[in-house]
Amino acid sequence: MEPCLADWGCWLWYKGQVTTFEDSFERNPKIAGGQPVLRGTRVPLRTVLASLAEGASFEEILKNFPTLTAEHLRAAVAFAASSAQEDLPVPSAPPV
Numbered sequence: 351m352e353p354c355l356a357d358w359g360c361w362l363w364y365k366g367q368v369t370t371f372e373d374s375f376e377r378n379p380k381i382a383g384g385q386p387v388l389r390g391t392r393v394p395l396r397t398v399l400a401s402l403a404e405g406a407s408f409e410e411i412l413k414n415f416p417t418l419t420a421e422h423l424r425a426a427v428a429f430a431a432s433s434a435q436e437d438l439p440v441p442s443a444p445p446v
Contacts, residue, residue: 374425388426391417398426 375386375395386395393415401411408423 371429374422374429388418388422391415391422393418393422395426395429398423399430402427402430 372389374389376389377384377386381387381392382394387393388395388398398411398415398418401414402423406414408420411423412418412420
């Protein structure tokens with residue numbers, strides 16, 4: 351199964367199994383303006399990914415956002431990896 355970003359039926363390869371986007375994340379217009387958040391929290395996925403991109407460790411993020419767990423962070427990384435897989439260009443075949 352290929353991961354997708356466009357709908358809520360997205361598949362993620364996570365912890366050695368296939369799971370769906372909605373297993374780890376949720377959207378609710380009353381939480382963070384409808385942005386995807388880590389399920390059961392009010393922390394936007396974008397915030398977690400930006401923190402990781404800026405070099406924050408899991409420990410720092412967990413300290414700054416006490417409602418998050420290491421499991422949440424691993425799900426965010428799995429999502430980013432799945433997204434990157436979709437966005438990477440396919441190399442062209444070498445000339446024969």
